[in-house]
Amino acid sequence: MFIARQAYIMTMIDDDRKYEFSWDLIGDLEMGRPNLGPNVRLEVYRLMQYVLRDVLEQRYGTEEADSIFYDSGRLAGIKFFQNVIEDAEDLSAFVNSVQNALRDLGIGIFRVEKSDPEDGSFVFCVFEDVDCSGLPDLDHTVCTYDEGFIAGLMEAFTGSGYDVKETDCWCTGDRTCRFTVKRR
Amino acid sequence: MTDDAENALRRLLHLLNKGREPKDAWEPEESLEPHYEALRDDIKEVQGHLRELSAGRITGDIRTTGYTAGLLKNLQANLLHVTWQAKRISEGDLSQRVDFLDEFSESFNSMAAALQANRKELEARQEQLIGLNERLSSEVEERRKAQESLALANHKLMILSSITRHDTLNQLTAARGYLELQSSLVTEDERASRYNDKAISSMDNIADLIEFGKEYEKVGLEGPRWAAVSSMLENLGSGLIDLEEDCDGLEVYADPMMDKVFYNLMDNAERHATGATLIRVSHRMDDGILEIIWEDDGPGIAESDKERVFERGVGRNTGFGLFLIREILQMTGLTVREDGKEGSGARFVITVPDGKHRLKPSPCSDMI
Ligand SMILES: [Zn+2]
Numbered sequence: 177m178f179i180a181r182q183a184y185i186m187t188m189i190d191d192d193r194k195y196e197f198s199w200d201l202i203g204d205l206e207m208g209r210p211n212l213g214p215n216v217r218l219e220v221y222r223l224m225q226y227v228l229r230d231v232l233e234q235r236y237g238t239e240e241a242d243s244i245f246y247d248s249g250r251l252a253g254i255k256f257f258q259n260v261i262e263d264a265e266d267l268s269a270f271v272n273s274v275q276n277a278l279r280d281l282g283i284g285i286f287r288v289e290k291s292d293p294e295d296g297s298f299v300f301c302v303f304e305d306v307d308c309s310g311l312p313d314l315d316h317t318v319c320t321y322d323e324g325f326i327a328g329l330m331e332a333f334t335g336s337g338y339d340v341k342e343t344d345c346w347c348t349g350d351r352t353c354r355f356t357v358k359r360r
Numbered sequence: 361m362t363d364d365a366e367n368a369l370r371r372l373l374h375l376l377n378k379g380r381e382p383k384d385a386w387e388p389e390e391s392l393e394p395h396y397e398a399l400r401d402d403i404k405e406v407q408g409h410l411r412e413l414s415a416g417r418i419t420g421d422i423r424t425t426g427y428t429a430g431l432l433k434n435l436q437a438n439l440l441h442v443t444w445q446a447k448r449i450s451e452g453d454l455s456q457r458v459d460f461l462d463e464f465s466e467s468f469n470s471m472a473a474a475l476q477a478n479r480k481e482l483e484a485r486q487e488q489l490i491g492l493n494e495r496l497s498s499e500v501e502e503r504r505k506a507q508e509s510l511a512l513a514n515h516k517l518m519i520l521s522s523i524t525r526h527d528t529l530n531q532l533t534a535a536r537g538y539l540e541l542q543s544s545l546v547t548e549d550e551r552a553s554r555y556n557d558k559a560i561s562s563m564d565n566i567a568d569l570i571e572f573g574k575e576y577e578k579v580g581l582e583g584p585r586w587a588a589v590s591s592m593l594e595n596l597g598s599g600l601i602d603l604e605e606d607c608d609g610l611e612v613y614a615d616p617m618m619d620k621v622f623y624n625l626m627d628n629a630e631r632h633a634t635g636a637t638l639i640r641v642s643h644r645m646d647d648g649i650l651e652i653i654w655e656d657d658g659p660g661i662a663e664s665d666k667e668r669v670f671e672r673g674v675g676r677n678t679g680f681g682l683f684l685i686r687e688i689l690q691m692t693g694l695t696v697r698e699d700g701k702e703g704s705g706a707r708f709v710i711t712v713p714d715g716k717h718r719l720k721p722s723p724c725s726d727m728i
Contacts, residue, residue: 268453275459285460287441301437303460313425344433351430352437 197251199259218306225307225321246324253328261329267293270333282306289354296336296359300326305353308346317345319353326355336360376403406432418443442468454479514581521577525570532570536563572680576687579617584692586611588720589652592619593641596626601633605641607652613716615691624681625654625708633658633706648714653707660702669698692716 205214232241260277264270271288278286284302291298303309308318323340330338337360344350368388375381381404388396405424409432412420418439422432438461445456445468454476458465543556589607597603603626612618622641629636636658644651661669672683689696693713700707 268448268455272455272457275457279459287437288444289437289440290444299440301441303434303437346430349425349427349430351427351434354433354437 197255199255221306242320245320246327249321249324249326250328250331251324252321253325253330254332255328256325257329257332261333264333267291274329278302284309284353296338298330298357300355300357302353302355305346308353311347313349314347316348317342317353318347319345319355322353323355326357330357334359372400376407379407381407402426402428405429409436413439449475518577518581521573525574529567529570532563532567536560539563568680572684575617575620576680576684579615579684579687580691582616584613584615586613586718587616587618589641589643592622596622597639598626598630601626601629601636601639601656603639603641607641607643609720610643610650610652611718611720612650612652612694612712613692613718614694615688617688621685621688621696621710622654624685628681629656629658629706635659636705650712650717652710652712654710655700655705655707657705660700660704661698661706662702666698670696 229241229245232244236244256277260281261270262273264273271286271291275286278284284305287301287303289299289301302319302322305319305322307322311318319342323342327338327340330336330340338357339360340355340357342353342355344352344354346353402424405422406428409420409422409424409429412418413432413436418436420436422429422436442458442461442464445458448456449472454472456472458468461468539556539560543553543560589610589612590605593603593605593607614621626639629639633656636656638657640653640655642653642655644653670682670686672680686696689710693716695711696708697711698706698708
C-alpha cells in the first residue's frame, strides 16, 4: 500500500486568494538572516500559536478554532512531506525520514509504538513536542495542529486520508504526546 | 500532626513497602476522605502499572494523569517504541535507529549498524559468488562446446583416415599382386627379381604401418575406464608360450586400448623371445604404487636396448608394438620400463600410481 506518493491537496485554484500557501513563503533564510540565522526561540512560536488560537476561538467558537488548527496542520504536513521528507520507498524508510527530520528541526522526538500497515492503523509518540511540552496541566489535549500535521504526512505518503487523534498529551499530565492514526 | 494521622501515614508507608494494597490504612474524618481516597487510588494504580511493566506486559492502558503517571507513560512509550524497533529488526529492516535513550540508544544503534554492515558484506560476497558461478558455468559451457566440436572434428578425421586407409590398402594389395606377377615373368636378370622382392617387402611394411595407424588413432579417443587385468590376460597364451598370472581382482584405470598393451607384449614375446615357453604376470604393491610385472624365459634384452625398444620403428618387425604400449599407458599416467637381465629373460614393469588401481573382491571371496 505504501507504494505511490500521491500527495493531493484539496485547495482549489482561486485567483482571488491572497494567502495561498507555497513553500516559497518560507523564504531564503540564509540570505534573509545572515546574522540571526534560521532559529527563533520557542516562546515566540508558542506565543503566536496560542494567541492565534485565542482569537480564533473568540471569533468562531472552540470547535471551529480546533478545526481550523487541524486543517492548517494537515496542509503543513503535506507541504512538509513534499519539501522536507526524503523519498521513502516503504514504511520503514518513511519512519526513519520523519524521525530524522523532526529531530533535526527540533520539532520533537518521533517514535513508533505500533504499526499495522494492512489495517492502516498506527500509534505514534512525539516526545518533547514543540507545541505542548512544558505547558501547565490542563484538562484537555492541545496538539490539534500536530494531529493535522501527522494526518497530512500520512496522506501525502500513502495517498489515503487518515484520522489522527491525540490520546495523551503533556498537558493532560502524560509527559509525552501519543497519537492514534487510522486510515479512513 | 495528630497521633492518628501519624499512625495512618506509618501504616500507609508500611503497606506500600510490603507491596500490599493500602486500602485500610486509615479511616479519615469525613472532610479528608476524598483526598485520602484519591491519594490511595493513585498509589494503587501506579503500583499496578509498575507491576505490569516489570512483568514485561507493556501494552496496558494507563489512564491516570499527573507527573508520576506521566513518567510511567513515558517509560511505557519508550518500551513500546523499542519493541517496535526490535520487531523491525527481526523482520530484516536494519535501518532503524533509536534517538535520545542514552546508553540504550548507543548500544541498540551500534548493534543495528553492525548487523547492517554484516549483511552488506554477506550480500557483497553472495554477489561475488553468483558472478563467479556465472563465469564458471559460461566457461563450462564454452568447454563443452569446444569438446563437442573437437569430437566432431575427430569423428571426421577418423572417417577420412579410415577411408584413406582402406583405399590405400586396396591399391597396395593390387600393386603387390602385380609385382608378384612380374616376379614370375622376370627370370633372366637375378637383380630384377631381388629388387622385386625388396619392393614387395617395402609394401608389406607400408601395410604394417597403416595397420599401426589404425590402432594408434584409437588411443585417447574415448575416456579412460576401469579394466580387470585378469580378463585382459585371458586367452593370451599361444600354443608355444604359456601364461601364468596372479592378478585376480586387480583393476587399473586406463585407456580403453589397455588390452592392446598385453596383446602387444605377447606379440613382442612371440616375435623376439626366441625359445621362450612361459610368461609370468605378477604384481607387487609398494606404498600405494602398483607394479605389474611381465616376465618371459627367453634370451632377454641387451642393456643398451632397454630404452630403445620403446622407440618407434625399433625392432625386428615393424617396431611399433612397444611404442604403442607406452602411448596407451601414458594416457592415465601409467609407465612401463624393461629391467630384465640379458640371458635370463625379458622383464617389463608397468607402474600404476595411487588412485589408478583398485582391488575388486572376487565374487567367491566372501564364501571362504
Ligand atoms: Zn501534546
